[in-house]
Amino acid sequence: MINRDAILKRISGIDDKIFLSKVIDKALKAQNSHCITSTDFLDPYQSNIIKKSIGDNSGVNCVFYGGYTGAEREIAIFCPQGMSISDFHTYEYPLKVIEVKWKSRISLTHRDFLGSLMGLGIKREKIGDILLEDDICRIIVISEIAEYLEYNLLKVGNANVEVTLTDVGEIQPQDRNFKEIKVSVASLRLDCIASSGFGISRSKIGEFIKGDKVSLNWEKISSLTKQVSEGDTISIRGKGRVIVDKIGAMTKKGRISITLLKYL
Structure with missing residues (x-):
């Protein structure tokens, strides 16, 4: 049972406590009401907190899904102990895909769409x-906002756009460059x-760290001397991210000797 x-008690940060408390409410509802619940x-980083703190607790099963295999942003889905999502034959993932098209000569970025x-x-x-x-x-979104976006997302950047809705499940895993x-x-x-990964001086990196612009595995880090391990992801706000792929001899x-992978 979920305690x-x-x-x-095992969580130190106040923001993480508030976040996890809301997630526990979802898990308890699934456990006590014998239904499926999900988060936004x-x-x-948030997914890791749930996996470490709740995971497949004895009172509830937890799975993560973002609309396709390998999604970075996912929802957590809770279902009662001893059951899986496939047992609920009428269950539909609370996600939709909005497809946005525009004239190809106009160049748009992720930031344009998010903005x-x-x-x-x-x-x-x-x-x-x-x-x-x-x-x-x-763009994968929570279903409750999909129709609103279909009728109200008319422009992205300097481009007029057309929006249609589709279901999740049709998106193929994405190749990362x-x-x-x-x-x-x-x-x-x-x-x-x-x-080394971002081609920026250590003094400048230090300024970014002190300015809360650097995250290690999606957690903001304030220590310049924090040790990095193989498989870690380093992100700098506005600069992208780097994966520590291999630590050698x-x-x-x-x-x-190390090998880094920088997102393009």
Whole structure:
């Protein structure tokens, strides 16, 4: 059974406690009412909090879904103990896809789409992944806002757009484009790794860290000396993100060989 007090006791940050308390309410409803419940969209950091704190608790099963395999932003779905979503034959994922088209000669970015959505009063947690191609953008959203966007999203950036709705399940896994960066570093400190990955001086990285612009595995980090591990993701607001793909052997000069993958 879910023990709210025991779960929250293990969480230190007040914001994380507030967030997790709301999620526990969803899980308890599934447990006690024998129904399926779900959250809004979560970023990977929030998903990790749920996995570590609740996971497949003895009173509820939890799965994550973002509209397609490999989605970054997902919802958490809770169903009663001993059952899975497939047992609820009438269950429909509370997600829709809005397909946005415009004249191909106009170049639009992810930021353009996100800005237009939020300009309509849509909260970030109602928006999942934004999948942008040459002349079409597929945006996964919570179903309750889909129809509103169909009729009110008329312009993105400087482009007039047309919006249609489709169901999830038709989106294929997305290929991620990376630039491979092989370097040797003096240490596995966050500022050192980030400097190599983003091509920015360590002093500037230090300013970003102190300005709360740097996240490690989607958690804001304030320490320059935080140690980085293989598989970690480093994000800098407005600069993108880098994955620590491989930590290799020590070189003859006492430096550490690493391979980074920078999102393009």
